[in-house]
Amino acid sequence: MTVTPLAAHASDRPAPAFRGRIGRDARSGHYAVPGRYRIHLSTACPDGLRIAVVHTLLGLDTVCPATFLPAVPDCPAGGHFALRPLYEASAHRYTGPATAPVLSDDWSGRIVSTHAPDIMRDLGRRFGGDRLSLYPCGAESEIEAVERMCAQGIEQAAQHAGSAGGEPVERDTALGMLLETLRALERWLEGRTYLIRDEITAADVELWVALVQLDTVHRYHLDASAVQRIADHPTLWAYARRLAAHPAFGGHLDLDGIERRHHARCHGLEAAGAAVRILDWAAHAAR
Helix, strand or coil: CCCCCCCCCCCCCCCCCCECCCECCHHHCCECCCCCEEEEECCCCHHHHHHHHHHHHCCCCCCCCEEECCCCCCCCCCECHHHHHHHHHHCCCCCCCECCCEEEECCCCEEEECCHHHHHHHHHHHCCCCCCCCCCCCCHHHHHHHHHHHHHHHHHHHHHHCCCCCCHHHHHHHHHHHHHHHHHHHHHHCCCCCCCCCCCCHHHHHHHHHHHHHHHCHHHHCCHHHHHHHHCCHHHHHHHHHHHCCHHHHCCCCHHHHHHHHHHHCCCCCCHHHHCCCCCHHHHCCC
């Protein structure tokens, strides 16, 4: 997939508290052993939803069990009470929020990583085996390009376009970037089932979750005209609808949880775009 590089943009995601990796063998410290590791996540969180989809696509229920957390964090400062023992065991006098997602090591009772992209790659490369290849050889640069497009061109651009405190020029510029990204993806998907291969890859997981967030979260802060222009990409939204019908995707779609998490975290003003729904996700999601 050929894409136009996006301008450098600071990420809105906080830096991960832990960023260990699962290696190939015992020399790496953390190495792939069935049943040793556990995923802790909430599917109302976009990173948690990405990991949940990957986990199900690879069929890792017994190889690397998943613990599903509430949609809305239950700690006053954010994070989950259930994760505090892991954080406190992993860092002396840890005072930050115990946030998800988390990849933990049941042997040591400590955290390996809280960095979602690394967790997804390690699940795919270390535990995928002969299952679906979500990170096929030679496709890494294409997958990374899609990750940047989703993070900057969709998620960050949509957030800035709907920011109540932003200047009108800045909001218009962000909306322009968002629409340009959607147009590029629309053109690329014409005649294709998936983004970069003839089967599902991690690029499809990234884009699908970004589109879910765009329609279920970000449109609430955009005007109706902007949402109608976003919706005017029939190939792209047909692709999102088609993936929603796949059990690994739609089976994890917690619309009520996403809404509750959004309202618990967001203090922005609701705009007219909230009334312009793009997809009826509940009707298309696999159960």
